[in-house]
Amino acid sequence: MKNTEHHPPAWADRLLNFFCRPDYADEILGDLTEAFYWRVKKKGPFKAKSKFIWEVIKSLRPKNLKSVYHFSLNTMIFRNYIKIALRTFLKRKSTSFINIFGLSLGTAAFMLIFLYSWQIITFDAFHENKERTFLVYKERITPNGIQPAYDTWVPMKKRLKEDYPQVQASSRYYQADARVILNNRFIEEEITYTDEDFFDIFSYKMLHGNESQIFPDRSSIVIGVDIARKYFKKENAVGERMEIFIPEEDTTMSFNVSAVMDWFPSNISLQPTMIIQPESIPYFVEAANDWGGSFLETYVLLDEKESAADLEAVFPELVESIWDAEARNNTNFKLLPLDSYYDEFLGSKTDALTLLFIGIGILLIAAINFMNLSTAQASQRTKEIGLRKVLGAFKGQLRTQFVTEAFIASIFATLVALGMVILIIPYFNDFFDVTIALNQFSVIEIASFVVLLCITLGFLSGSYPAIYLSSIKAIDAMQQKMGFAGSVNFRNGLVILQFSIAIFLIASSFLIRNQILYMTNTDMGFDREGIIVINVSRSDFVDREQGLVRLNTLKEQLRSKSYIKEVSMSRSVPASWTRSFRFIYPDGWTGDPLRMRYTYVDANFFNTYNIPLKYGNSFLEDTQGDQRNSVILNEAAMKAFDFDPSEQNVVTNRSGEVRINVVGVVEDFNFETLQNEVEPTLIFHRTASNPVHSYISCKMEMTNLPSKMEEIENLWNQLGSVNDFTYTFMDENVQELYEEENRYLGLVTLFSTLSIIVACLGLYGLTLFIIEKRRKEISIRKVLGSEIGGVLGLIFSDFAKWVAVAFALSVPFVVYFINDWLNTFHYRIPISWLTFMLTLVIVAGLVLITVGYQSLKAASSNPVRYLKEE
Amino acid sequence: MNLQLGVLEEMILIILLMKEETYGVDIAMEYESQLNQSISLPTIHVVLKRLEKKDLVKSKMGEPTAERGGRRKRIYQATSKGYEAARYLQEKRSAMWKTIPAMNFSFG
Numbered sequence: 001m002k003n004t005e006h007h008p009p010a011w012a013d014r015l016l017n018f019f020c021r022p023d024y025a026d027e028i029l030g031d032l033t034e035a036f037y038w039r040v041k042k043k044g045p046f047k048a049k050s051k052f053i054w055e056v057i058k059s060l061r062p063k064n065l066k067s068v069y070h071f072s073l074n075t076m077i078f079r080n081y082i083k084i085a086l087r088t089f090l091k092r093k094s095t096s097f098i099n100i101f102g103l104s105l106g107t108a109a110f111m112l113i114f115l116y117s118w119q120i121i122t123f124d125a126f127h128e129n130k131e132r133t134f135l136v137y138k139e140r141i142t143p144n145g146i147q148p149a150y151d152t153w154v155p156m157k158k159r160l161k162e163d164y165p166q167v168q169a170s171s172r173y174y175q176a177d178a179r180v181i182l183n184n185r186f187i188e189e190e191i192t193y194t195d196e197d198f199f200d201i202f203s204y205k206m207l208h209g210n211e212s213q214i215f216p217d218r219s220s221i222v223i224g225v226d227i228a229r230k231y232f233k234k235e236n237a238v239g240e241r242m243e244i245f246i247p248e249e250d251t252t253m254s255f256n257v258s259a260v261m262d263w264f265p266s267n268i269s270l271q272p273t274m275i276i277q278p279e280s281i282p283y284f285v286e287a288a289n290d291w292g293g294s295f296l297e298t299y300v301l302l303d304e305k306e307s308a309a310d311l312e313a314v315f316p317e318l319v320e321s322i323w324d325a326e327a328r329n330n331t332n333f334k335l336l337p338l339d340s341y342y343d344e345f346l347g348s349k350t351d352a353l354t355l356l357f358i359g360i361g362i363l364l365i366a367a368i369n370f371m372n373l374s375t376a377q378a379s380q381r382t383k384e385i386g387l388r389k390v391l392g393a394f395k396g397q398l399r400t401q402f403v404t405e406a407f408i409a410s411i412f413a414t415l416v417a418l419g420m421v422i423l424i425i426p427y428f429n430d431f432f433d434v435t436i437a438l439n440q441f442s443v444i445e446i447a448s449f450v451v452l453l454c455i456t457l458g459f460l461s462g463s464y465p466a467i468y469l470s471s472i473k474a475i476d477a478m479q480q481k482m483g484f485a486g487s488v489n490f491r492n493g494l495v496i497l498q499f500s501i502a503i504f505l506i507a508s509s510f511l512i513r514n515q516i517l518y519m520t521n522t523d524m525g526f527d528r529e530g531i532i533v534i535n536v537s538r539s540d541f542v543d544r545e546q547g548l549v550r551l552n553t554l555k556e557q558l559r560s561k562s563y564i565k566e567v568s569m570s571r572s573v574p575a576s577w578t579r580s581f582r583f584i585y586p587d588g589w590t591g592d593p594l595r596m597r598y599t600y601v602d603a604n605f606f607n608t609y610n611i612p613l614k615y616g617n618s619f620l621e622d623t624q625g626d627q628r629n630s631v632i633l634n635e636a637a638m639k640a641f642d643f644d645p646s647e648q649n650v651v652t653n654r655s656g657e658v659r660i661n662v663v664g665v666v667e668d669f670n671f672e673t674l675q676n677e678v679e680p681t682l683i684f685h686r687t688a689s690n691p692v693h694s695y696i697s698c699k700m701e702m703t704n705l706p707s708k709m710e711e712i713e714n715l716w717n718q719l720g721s722v723n724d725f726t727y728t729f730m731d732e733n734v735q736e737l738y739e740e741e742n743r744y745l746g747l748v749t750l751f752s753t754l755s756i757i758v759a760c761l762g763l764y765g766l767t768l769f770i771i772e773k774r775r776k777e778i779s780i781r782k783v784l785g786s787e788i789g790g791v792l793g794l795i796f797s798d799f800a801k802w803v804a805v806a807f808a809l810s811v812p813f814v815v816y817f818i819n820d821w822l823n824t825f826h827y828r829i830p831i832s833w834l835t836f837m838l839t840l841v842i843v844a845g846l847v848l849i850t851v852g853y854q855s856l857k858a859a860s861s862n863p864v865r866y867l868k869e870e
Numbered sequence: 871m872n873l874q875l876g877v878l879e880e881m882i883l884i885i886l887l888m889k890e891e892t893y894g895v896d897i898a899m900e901y902e903s904q905l906n907q908s909i910s911l912p913t914i915h916v917v918l919k920r921l922e923k924k925d926l927v928k929s930k931m932g933e934p935t936a937e938r939g940g941r942r943k944r945i946y947q948a949t950s951k952g953y954e955a956a957r958y959l960q961e962k963r964s965a966m967w968k969t970i971p972a973m974n975f976s977f978g
Contacts, residue, residue: 013939026931030941031894031911037937038895051910058912063919 006045008036012056019065028059078404085405095765099373102761103413106366107453108420109754112428113359115436119267120352123342126268127203131305134335136298140595141330147595152298154287157195160300163318166307167300171198172278173270174296181243181252182231186722192272201301202270208236209259215277221255222275228260235260249281266435269341291322308335347740355747361501362755368494369762370409370461375468375491376769382472389474398470406462414454432743492802498759499806499843505752507814507839511831512748515822516741518829524734525669526574526609531730533573534696541721550719552689557715558698563708566699568608569688571600573695575733577671584682586641587650594640598682600692606666608699615645616664622687630685631660635668637680673737674827760850767851771858779863791859799847807840875959882917883956886927886948893943918946926952
C-alpha cells in the first residue's frame with residue numbers, strides 16, 4: 001500500500017507532534033498518515049498533501065493540545081539550559097566577551113544603518129495616495145537631447161482637472177519667501193501657495209480647524225503647529241490674524257488662520273509650514289490663463305496608477321490645444337510618480353538600499369563569529385554533550401539547548417546594541433548631518449523589531465552549532481574522538497565569507513573615496529581658493545532704487561580695500577549656477593531652437609574666478625556701458641552651435657530681430673558637480689549697477705580673515721539692509737556640492753571599518769581556539785627541533801590561504817558594484833589595481849596583528865609546560 | 871432513554887456497529903463509500919471522542935503498522951449501550967416515518 005515516492009510533509013507532521021497531546025498523537029497522526037497514502041493512490045499526491053496539511057491544522061483543536069503540564073516539564077529543562085549557558089559564558093570569559101561584544105557591535109551597526117536607510121526607503125510613505133500621486137512636468141525636445149523641466153504654468157492645474165476624468169484632484173505648489181510682521185519686526189519665513197485639493201492629494205492632517213473647508217476665503221492661511229507656537233505661543237491658533245509682507249507683490253497682507261496642521265515626519269518631500277491659496281495674491285488672479293511663464297509645480301491625484309500612461313498618451317493633443325502644432329513637436333507633458341521624487345531631486349534610494357545590504361553583511365559577519373566560536377568550543381564541551389546523550393537526551397533536545405544558548409547571547413547582544421545605538425545616535429546625526437531618531441517609530445514597532453532581530457540572530461548564529469553539535473555520536477563524544485573534518489571545512493568557509501564581505505567593503509570604500517577626492521580636487525576650471533561670495537539683492541532694501549545705489553557703493557568700497565584683489569557682481573556663481581533657460585538660434589539655423597542656460601555677469605567675473613578665455617575677447621570694462629548685444633559662450637555651447645571660432649558668430653531670437661554677437665569663448669568650467677557634463681551656457685554682460693545681480697564675489701587675501709570679515713560686515717551694516725550679512729566661501733560651496741557623496745563615503749567607511757573589526761574579533765577568538773587545539777602539536781614540534789619561525793608559518797599558512805581566497809572571491813563583486821556606481825558620474829576615475837593591493841595589504845596586516853600575538857606567544861612558550869600534563 | 875445524538879454521531883456509530891472493530895481511516899473510507907461524501911479525519915476524531923465520553927464506544931490501542939509511519943492505531947468498538955442507543959433511534963424513527971402519509975403532495 002505504501003507509496004514510496006510520496007510522503008506527507010514533514011513539517012506539518014512535526015508541528016502536530018509538537019503540540020498534540022502525547023496520548024492522542026499516535027491515533028491522530030497515524031490516521032492522517034495512513035489516509036495520506038490512501039489518498040495519494042486515489043486522488044494524486046497534490047490533493048493528498050493539501051488535505052494532509054488541512055487536517056493537521058484542523059486537528060490542532062484545544063482538546064487535542066498538550067496540557068500546560070506537559071509544557072511546564074519543558075521549562076524545567078529550559079531552566080537547566082539557561083543555567084548551563086550562563087556557566088559556559090562565564091567559564092570562558094574572553095571568548096564569550098568576543099562573542100557577545102562582536103555580536104553587539106554588528107547588531108548596533110545594523111540598527112544604525114537600518115534606521116538611516118529605512119527613512120530613505122520609506123520616503124514619502126506618509127502619503128496614503130502615494131501610488132496615485134504624480135508631479136506633472138514637461139520635457140523639452142531639442143536637438144541636443146530631451147531635457148526635463150519641472151516648472152509648470154498657473155492654469156495647468158485647472159485645465160488638467162477639467163479635461164481629464166482620470167484626474168481626481170490637482171493642485172499647484174509654489175514656495176517663496178515672505179516676511180511675517182510681528183511687533184514691527186520682519187521675520188523671514190517660507191510661504192507655500194497651493195490649492196484646497198492639495199490636502200486631498202497629500203495626507204497632511206489638521207490639528208485644529210475645519211478639514212472639510214480648509215480655506216474658507218481668500219484671506220485664509222493654514223499654518224504648521226511649529227509656526228502656531230512660534231507666533232501665538234499656543235497650538236490652537238485658529239482665528240488669529242497674521243500680517244505678512246509678500247515680496248512678489250511688494251505689499252503687506254493680512255491673513256486669518258483657518259487651520260493648524262499637525263506634525264509630519266521629516267522624510268517627506270513637500271514640507272509646507274505656512275500655506276495660502278495662490279489667488280490670495282493678485283498676481284495669480286491675473287495670470288489665471290497665462291500659459292507664458294512657468295514657475296510652479298503641479299501635482300495630480302489620479303483615479304488609478306495605470307491612468308498615468310493613458311494621460312501621457314493624450315498629452316500631445318493638450319500641448320497642441322494650448323499652444324500650437326510647433327509646440328507639440330518640442331514639448332511633452334509627463335507624469336513623475338511621487339515614488340520617484342526622492343531619486344529625482346534628493347538622493348538615491350539605491351544607495352540607501354546598498355547601505356542596508358552592508359548592514360546585513362555586518363550582521364552576517366557577527367553571526368558567523370558566533371557560529372565559529374561555538375562550534376570551535378565544542379571540542380571542549382564534548383564530555384558534556386556525550387554525558388547528556390548517555391543520560392538520554394534526544395538530538396532535538398541538544399539542538400534546543402544550543403539554540404537556547406545562541407538566543408541568550410543574541411538577546412544580550414541586541415540589548416547592548418540598543419543601548420549603544422541610543423548613545424551613538426546624537427553623534428551620528430551630528431557627524432553625518434542626518435536626522436535619524438528612534439522616535440520615528442512607535443514603541444511597539446521598536447519592540448517587535450528588536451524581538452525579530454533577536455530571533456533572526458539567534459537562529460542565524462545558533463542553527464549550525466546546534467545541528468553540528470547534536471549530531472556528534474555519544475560514544476565518540478565520551479572518548480573525545482572527534483571527527484572535526486566536516487566542521488573545519490564549514491568553519492573555514494565561514495571565515496572566508498566573513499573576509500570576503502570585509503574586503504568587499506574596504507575596497508569599495510577606497511574606490512568611492514578616490515572618486516570623491518578626484519571630484520573635489522580636480523581643477524574645475526575656475527579658482528575656488530580665497531574667494532568669498534556675498535549674497536546681495538536689492539530686495540534686501542525697503543527702497544529698491546536706493547538699494548541698488550547702496551550695493552554699488554559697497555562694491556566700490558570693497559574694491560578699494562587693499563586685501564581684496566578682484567570684485568565681481570553676477571547673477572550666478574559656480575556651485576550655484578543658473579537654472580534659467582532660453583531658446584536661441586545660431587544665425588542662419590533653420591532647425592528647432594536650442595534651449596540653453598543663461599546668466600549675467602559683470603566685466604570682472606572671468607578675472608575674479610580666473611576663467612581663461614579660449615577665443616575672442618572678454619567684455620569691455622563696466623565703465624564703458626552695458627553690452628546688451630554681446631555674449632560669451634562656454635566651449636560646450638560653442639560645440640552645440642557648431643560655431644567656427646575664427647568667424648564672427650551671431651545668435652538670434654526666434655524672429656531674428658535680436659542679434660547678439662559672440663565676442664568670446666571661455667574654456668569649460670564645471671559650475672556643477674563633476675557628476676554632470678558641462679552644459680552649454682550663454683553668459684551675458686550686465687554692468688555691476690544692473691539689478692539682475694545677486695552675488696558679489698571677492699578674491700581676497702585669506703590671512704587674518706576674521707578681522708577682514710568684520711570690516712566687511714561693518715560696511716554692510718551701514719547700508720541699512722533689512723537682511724543680515726551672509727556670505728559663503730567658494731571652496732566650501734564646492735565641497736557642499738559633494739555633500740551627499742561625502743556622507744555616503746563616511747557611512748561606507750565607518751561601516752567597513754566596523755566590519756573588519758568584527759571580523760578580526762572573530763578571528764582572534766578562533767586563533768585562541770586553534771592554538772589551544774594544537775598546543776601539544778606545537779610543543780612536540782618544538783621539542784623535535786622546530787624553530788619559532790617554522791611554528792608561526794604553520795599557523796599563518798591557513799590564515800594566508802583564507803585571506804587569499806576571500807580576496808579572489810570579492811574582487812569581481814567590487815569591480816561590478818563600483819563600475820555600476822561610477823557609471824552615474826560623467827567625470828570618473830578608472831578602477832585602479834593599486835586600491836586592491838592596498839586593501840589586501842591592510843587586511844593581511846590586520847590578520848597578522850590579530851593572529852600574530854597569540855601565535856608568537858604559543859610558538860615561543862616552553863614546550864615542557866604543555867607536555868607534562870599527561 | 872434520553873440521548874442527544876447528532877446525525878454525524880449516529881452515522882459513525884452505525885458504521886462502528888457494522889464492523890466488529892475499526893479505526894479512523896477505515897471509518898472515513900466506509901463513510902465515503904456508503905454516502906458518496908468525503909469526510910475529514912479530525913471530524914471523525916472529534917465525533918469518536920464524543921461517543922466515547924457518552925460510553926457508546928470503547929477503544930484500545932492497536933499495533934503499529936508501516937503505512938501509519940510506525941504509529942499505533944486506536945481501535946474502536948461499539949458498546950452494548952451504543953447498540954441500544956442506535957437501535958432506539960432507529961426504531962423511533964421508523965415509527966415516526968410510518969405516520970407520514972404515503973402520498974403527501976406537499977412533498978411532491
